[in-house]
Amino acid sequence: MEAPGLYVGIPRTAQNIYTLKGPLIQGTIDQLKNESRCLLDQCVRYFSQYIDWMQQSVTTNVASCRSLPATLDNARVVVCDHVTDSWNGFWFCLGWCAILLIPNILLSIKSAQHIAPKPRLSETL
Structure with missing residues (x-):
């Protein structure tokens, strides 16, 4: 029952x-x-297409309204020309010091009331 062809x-x-x-x-x-490689190339094409769409959208929709650049330019003019002028800068800094100093004084007085003084060694004997 052996199959010689099988061996x-x-x-x-x-x-x-x-x-x-x-x-x-x-x-x-x-x-x-x-x-x-085909999948990577397809992803790169989709990404570059998205970047092109974003660039076109920003340049046509956002930059065309001119409100944001005008606001930034006005803020620069106010800060650079009016606030940082020598006298205006001095009064601006002095005002901020006063604004920050007064609440800090009140806060330190209120917090000092909650801190109990430590008893001295001579008083405990």
Whole structure:
């Protein structure tokens, strides 16, 4: 009940599998590289298309209204020309010192009331 052809066919089949294994694996790797490259190129195209759309949208919709640049320019004029002028800067700083000093004095008085003085050693004896 032995099959002599079976013993001969098994090593030949194993050899055929080993022979096929190298090109099959290399072909699979090459196919995966190709598909990965195609996917990456497609993602780059989508991203560049999105960037182009954003640039076009900002230049036509945001920059065309001119309210934001005008507001920033007015803020620069107020800060640079009126506040940082020598006398205006002095009074501006003095005003901020007064504004910050008065609440700090009140806060220190209120917090000093909550801190109990430590008893002295001579008073405890």
